[in-house]
Amino acid sequence: MEFEFSIEEQTYKLQVDHKDGKYLIKRDGKEFNVDSQPISENCLSLLVDGKAYTVFIAENQGKKYISVQGEQFCIEEAKADSGARSLAESAALKGVPTIASPMPGKVVKILVAEGDRVKKGQGLVIVEAMKMENEIKSGSGAVVKKINFKEGDLVDAAVPIIELELEEEK
Amino acid sequence: MLKKILIANRGEIAVRVINACKEMSIPTLAVYSTADRKSLHVQMADEAICIGDPPPLESYLNIDKIITVAKERGADAIHPGYGFLAENGDFSARCEQEGIVFIGPNSKALRLVGDKVASRETMTKAKIPIIPGMMTKRVEMKEFKEAAEKIGYPVMIKASAGGGGKGMRVIPSPQELEKGIEAGMREAKSAFGDESVYLEKYIEEPRHVEFQVLADNFGNVVHLYERECSIQRRHQKIVEETPSCAVDDELRTKMGKVATTVIKTASYNNAGTVEFLLDKDRNFYFLEVNARIQVEHPITELVTGVDLVKQQIRIASGEKLSLKQEGIEQRGHAIECRIYAEDPENNFFPSAGKILFMKEPSGPGIRHDCGIYSGSEVPVYYDPILSKVITWAETREDARKRMILALSNYVVLGIKTTIGFLSSVMAHPEFAAGNTQTNFIEKNMSDWANRKKGRRFLDEALIASAVASQTKAVTRRSAVSEKAPGPWLTVGKWSIGEV
Numbered sequence: 001m002e003f004e005f006s007i008e009e010q011t012y013k014l015q016v017d018h019k020d021g022k023y024l025i026k027r028d029g030k031e032f033n034v035d036s037q038p039i040s041e042n043c044l045s046l047l048v049d050g051k052a053y054t055v056f057i058a059e060n061q062g063k064k065y066i067s068v069q070g071e072q073f074c075i076e077e078a079k080a081d082s083g084a085r086s087l088a089e090s091a092a093l094k095g096v097p098t099i100a101s102p103m104p105g106k107v108v109k110i111l112v113a114e115g116d117r118v119k120k121g122q123g124l125v126i127v128e129a130m131k132m133e134n135e136i137k138s139g140s141g142a143v144v145k146k147i148n149f150k151e152g153d154l155v156d157a158a159v160p161i162i163e164l165e166l167e168e169e170k
Numbered sequence: 171m172l173k174k175i176l177i178a179n180r181g182e183i184a185v186r187v188i189n190a191c192k193e194m195s196i197p198t199l200a201v202y203s204t205a206d207r208k209s210l211h212v213q214m215a216d217e218a219i220c221i222g223d224p225p226p227l228e229s230y231l232n233i234d235k236i237i238t239v240a241k242e243r244g245a246d247a248i249h250p251g252y253g254f255l256a257e258n259g260d261f262s263a264r265c266e267q268e269g270i271v272f273i274g275p276n277s278k279a280l281r282l283v284g285d286k287v288a289s290r291e292t293m294t295k296a297k298i299p300i301i302p303g304m305m306t307k308r309v310e311m312k313e314f315k316e317a318a319e320k321i322g323y324p325v326m327i328k329a330s331a332g333g334g335g336k337g338m339r340v341i342p343s344p345q346e347l348e349k350g351i352e353a354g355m356r357e358a359k360s361a362f363g364d365e366s367v368y369l370e371k372y373i374e375e376p377r378h379v380e381f382q383v384l385a386d387n388f389g390n391v392v393h394l395y396e397r398e399c400s401i402q403r404r405h406q407k408i409v410e411e412t413p414s415c416a417v418d419d420e421l422r423t424k425m426g427k428v429a430t431t432v433i434k435t436a437s438y439n440n441a442g443t444v445e446f447l448l449d450k451d452r453n454f455y456f457l458e459v460n461a462r463i464q465v466e467h468p469i470t471e472l473v474t475g476v477d478l479v480k481q482q483i484r485i486a487s488g489e490k491l492s493l494k495q496e497g498i499e500q501r502g503h504a505i506e507c508r509i510y511a512e513d514p515e516n517n518f519f520p521s522a523g524k525i526l527f528m529k530e531p532s533g534p535g536i537r538h539d540c541g542i543y544s545g546s547e548v549p550v551y552y553d554p555i556l557s558k559v560i561t562w563a564e565t566r567e568d569a570r571k572r573m574i575l576a577l578s579n580y581v582v583l584g585i586k587t588t589i590g591f592l593s594s595v596m597a598h599p600e601f602a603a604g605n606t607q608t609n610f611i612e613k614n615m616s617d618w619a620n621r622k623k624g625r626r627f628l629d630e631a632l633i634a635s636a637v638a639s640q641t642k643a644v645t646r647r648s649a650v651s652e653k654a655p656g657p658w659l660t661v662g663k664w665s666i667g668e669v
Contacts, residue, residue: 001643003636007628014636023640025633032629036637042527042544042583044634053627055634058526058583064635065526068627070578070593072586075635103522104550108356126353130511130520130554132336132404133357 004078011078098160099136105129107153107161116144117167124162127155141167172196172247172271172487176240177211179251180230182541182557183463184211187249190479199245201236203229205549210541217243224551230254231363233261240270247271247486249479253553256462257284257332258363273486275461279438283459286330287368289436293456296435298428301447301455303370314351314369318344321371327351329358330366335406337361340372375607376447377416378402379454381429382470384481385439386491393426394474395500397443397466400606401595403518408588408611409595410466411505412473415566415604416448425454432456441467441482465558468537469504472562503566505573507592509582511554514591515619522550526584531576535562535569548585556587566604570596594618 003014015026023034035047039054046053056067064075109126112118123135124144142164149161175191176199177184184200188211191198200215205224212218219239222229229235231254240248248270250256256274259281265272274280283289287307290300304317307330318325318341327350329337337358339350351367359365382394398414399407417425429444436459443464445457467478476493485491512518525546530538540557548554559576563569577593595601600614607613 001640003639005632005635007631012632014632016636016640018640018644023633023637025636027629027632030629032633034633034637036634038641044637046630046634046637048630048633053630053634055630056527056529056581056583057634057638059638060524060526060584064638065583066631066634067581067583068630068634070580070590071625071627071631072583072590073628073631073635075631077639103520109353128360130522130550130552132520133353134517134519 006076006078007073099124099138099162099164100158100160101127101129101134101136101155103129103157105134105155107149107151107155108133110147110149110151110162111135112144112147112162114144114147118142118144118164127161136161138164143167172483174199174243174245174247175273175483176201176236176243176245176248177215177251178230178236178248178255179253180206180209180211180541180552181555182539183251183253183465185214185541186539187251187463187479188214190477190483194480194483196483199240199243201230201239203551205547205551208546210543210546219243224549226254226551227363230552233258233264237264237268237270241268245270247273247483249273249482250462252462252465257460259284271486273440273482275438275440275442279436280461283436283438283442283461284331286328286458287366289458292435293432296431298432298435298456299454301370301373301457304368307366307368309366311348311351315344315347317369318347321369324372324374326370326372327354327367328370329354329362329364330368331358331362331364335402335404337367338405373447373449373455375609376400376449377414377606378407378445378608379414379417379425379448380443380445380460381426382464382467382478383429383433383438383442383444384476384478384485384491384493385433385442386485387439387488388490389434390491391430391433392491392493392495392498393429393444394470394476394478394498396422396425397469398606399466400608401601401610402608403611405608407466408508408510409506409592410469411503411566411569412469413500413503414448415606416452421452421454428454428456432459440485441478465508465555466506468539468558468560469506472504472537472560473500473502474498475501502562502564503569504560504562505566505569505596506558506560507573507577507596508555508588509557509559509580509592510588511548511556511585512588513586514588515586518588520550520554521586522548522554523585524548525582527581528583529579529581530557531559531579533572533576533579535572536560536576537562542582556582567602570602591615591618 001016005012017024025032037045044055058065066073105127108128111123118138120140122138126135145165146163174197177187188198198215200211200218201221202212203224221235255261262272262280263277324342327339337354341350354367355365377400385391397412399410401409432444443460446454448454511521528544537560542556561569561572574596
């Protein structure tokens with residue numbers, strides 16, 4: 001079987017052959033002989049070419065959370081284009097850069113107004129989450145097109161708070 | 171001894187206090203917000219009462235409600251933990267009025283040391299060295315500007331009412347002052363309910379060294395040596411250790427004496443911590459007294475063998491301190507790493523959500539103080555601390571290596587945590603060499619997120635992912651054929667052409 005996984009937008013292809021209880025896994029021209037034994041629902045014992053690894057794994061909403069010797073990974077199955085997209089995703093696709101909070105929080109201060117021209121690194125909005133204030137900055141020179149929230153509003157993760165229009169690079 | 175203790179807190183510290191009470195055979199009463207019904211402290215306590223909605227002001231900071239619950243359920247003492255009401259003078263005064271023992275300092279001392287500006291004034295009079303800065307509270311921007319000019323940039327904004335990095339900001343130049351003061355005041359207001367801030371000279375590349383102190387109600391004071399807490403992000407500690415590499419016996423004796431003088435000057439009782447900044451020329455400046463049990467108290471417990479939470483309870487119940495200064499020794503070395511629900515690759519942004527799976531580290535010299543479990547939720551409303559890993563060994567190097575081992579065996583799946591980042595801090599040659607100044611993370615760890623691109627165990631993680639996906643696909647296929655036969659298989663034998 002073939003698998004395609006993505007970790008932080010980078011994709012990895014793996015070819016898996018299962019024979020006599022062992023796996024032969026190929027990736028990037030490398031071959032691994034793998035013996036895998038389930039230890040519990042969340043734990044696998046891997047012997048990769050004889051080297052022992054205890055791997056912990058949990059799945060939620062299509063994402064695999066994996067921990068190997070203290071290193072953590074969040075792995076998604078790379079899949080074909082799906083019809084449903086979130087507001088943030090569709091905005092990003094249309095080429096409209098948006099400013100969103102990475103987690104649910106409260107808009108404490110909006111530092112710009114619609115129509116403002118902002119520089120790269122300029123603060124746009126301050127969101128409070130888990131008792132800390134976080135200033136969200138502009139990733140590039142842009143014009144503020146639309147502000148979807150006001151101060152005091154609660155926002156969900158990844159919902160655009162501010163929509164920008166990129167300045168032409170000169 | 172006390173009859174029943176209400177724990178006005180949540181998370182790992184509430185669990186820590188409940189365990190101490192259990193060992194002392196004192197019944198415990200937990201309080202919780204509606205977001206915390208399934209939290210560990212609720213499960214651990216003998217009794218638990220819901221005190222309101224998730225926002226702290228409606229639950230863990232709701233003084234009236236907490237006092238009412240204490241009286242209704244017959245709790246004669248309240249342990250405030252750290253954060254929330256721990257350093258709130260009104261709360262401790264209210265307990266005093268209501269005849270409830272507040273397990274912490276008396277309200278007068280708490281108000282004095284809690285008001286950072288007033289305590290600076292008192293300590294200056296007692297000839298305690300302090301950092302140059304504002305001696306009074308100000309509200310007008312003009313006054314802040316004048317004070318900043320006088321002190322000289324860079325200056326540091328600090329919340330008068332609190333600690334933990336909240337409201338704290340470094341201001342490198344006059345242009346950033348106004349914005350910084352505004353943000354500092356908002357954060358101070360939301361975290362402590364008091365928006366006052368003040369300015370101080372910013373000391374560059376210092377170490378943060380603090381002394382643990384215990385004082386009974388009869389004027390007996392001992393210190394339990396130092397903790398170095400220089401590894402910080404957002405001015406909030408993330409790694410602590412004791413002893414400090416920068417403190418020798420001579421300096422230790424000198425600083426310990428100053429720490430006990432501070433406590434006596436403030437007529438302070440119960441457990442407290444006297445914080446100092448130590449500059450590279452070994453000058454030290456009094457910062458503030460943390461009037462509470464601290465997050466990092468376990469490292470002191472491991473090197474001195476003294477249970478600080480039990481000491482707090484004994485002192486509060488009116489016992490005399492049985493410890494003598496000459497009997498307190500530092501044995502070996504202890505390190506603490508704080509596990510936060512934060513994304514170290516994204517400027518330590520908090521990360522709430524469900525913990526899908528967790529496995530805690532164990533082994534000789536490994537202690538794990540914890541407020542989470544497999545399946546628990548990390549709510550967005552509170553400080554994102556999850557747990558603390560503390561290692562003890564005979565030497566610093568052994569404790570450091572033991573910490574690397576412990577972190578590599580610590581699994582938390584489903585949310586981002588600081589585990590991997592802390593492991594890199596422990597493995598860093600500058601940490602190993604003891605070069606720990608408060609700018610350690612900026613200086614040594616700023617490329618950490620990038621370096622992770624070629625990270626360790628990538629192949630193994632992908633292999634595990636492939637094995638899991640393959641197993642799932644196979645199980646699904648066999649499940650379909652064995653357990654849920656389709657309609658074409660259930661209609662019976664096919665017959666063709668004949669009726």
